[in-house]
Amino acid sequence: xxxxxxxxxxxxxxxxxxxxxxxxxxxxxxxxxxxxxxxxxxxxxxxxxxxxxxxxxxxxxxxxxxxxxxxxxxxxxxxxxxxxxxxxxxxxxxxxxxxxxxxxxxxxxxxxxxxxxxxxxx
Amino acid sequence: xxxxxxxxxxxxxxxxxxxxxxxxxxxxxxxxxxxxxxxxxxxxxxxxxxxxxxxxxxxxxxxxxxxxxxxxxxxxxxxxxxxxxxxxxxxxxxxxxxxxxxxxxxxx
Numbered sequence: 412x413x414x415x416x417x418x419x420x421x422x423x424x425x426x427x428x429x430x431x432x433x434x435x436x437x438x439x440x441x442x443x444x445x446x447x448x449x450x451x452x453x454x455x456x457x458x459x460x461x462x463x464x465x466x467x468x469x470x471x472x473x474x475x476x477x478x479x480x481x482x483x484x485x486x487x488x489x490x491x492x493x494x495x496x497x498x499x500x501x502x503x504x505x506x507x508x509x510x511x512x513x514x515x516x517x518x519x520x521x522x523x524x525x526x527x528x529x530x531x532x533x
Numbered sequence: 534x535x536x537x538x539x540x541x542x543x544x545x546x547x548x549x550x551x552x553x554x555x556x557x558x559x560x561x562x563x564x565x566x567x568x569x570x571x572x573x574x575x576x577x578x579x580x581x582x583x584x585x586x587x588x589x590x591x592x593x594x595x596x597x598x599x600x601x602x603x604x605x606x607x608x609x610x611x612x613x614x615x616x617x618x619x620x621x622x623x624x625x626x627x628x629x630x631x632x633x634x635x636x637x638x639x640x641x
Contacts, residue, residue: 412588420561446630448576455617455619455634455635456568456570456576456621456635457632458629470629473534483546490636506575507574509580515628516623517564517625518565518623519566520566520568520576521578523575523576523577524575
């Protein structure tokens with residue numbers, strides 16, 4: 412069974428940093444692209460960032476480009492999101508999502524974690 | 534960037550058919566995927582590549598995609614279908630994934 416478990420969320424002050432992690436199990440993690448998708452409580456889904464199986468292709472939403480960095484460690488079956496210069500509008504649930512292919516681009520998400528809440532507030 | 538539109542809500546009586554639209558410029562030329570999200574839960578893929586159903590998704594749920602509108606159809610609606618539904622496409626111009634704003638299905 413595919414399982415994705417996010418961690419690292421919490422309350423952080425504006426301008427500070429936070430690192431999210433996603434632990435994957437139940438599938439060959441290194442074979443698939445992975446993504447972060449966020450959702451402001453009560454609002455819709457927003458794709459944040461994606462990374463190909465070998466980290467060769469990475470992309471970011473315009474809203475986070477230059478502030479967020481996605482990475483992965485295939486040996487540890489883990490996905491990460493380093494977030495700096497956080498803003499109040501970054502407050503959201505952050506979901507880790509599995510792609511259906513290894514290369515980045517054009518596909519969809521067939522498994523999701525339960526999410527971790529990031530709250531940016533003073 | 535590519536923009537998707539969805540009605541905020543759709544209300545349907547049990548046993549009837551719910552149709553959720555997803556509008557976009559020539560969306561018929563793109564692959565559309567649909568996700569169901571129930572309160573407090575993560576999204577669940579229910580339709581991919583316009584019409585395909587993942588294993589475990591009932592045949593009551595189907596999809597079409599023509600012209601400027603993709604449609605998710607839920608036949609014989611049940612109380613358990615009450616959820617938010619999001620369409621998603623890939624924007625090759627920006628290399629970004631795009632979600633629609635979501636439609637809340639209310640079962641009367």
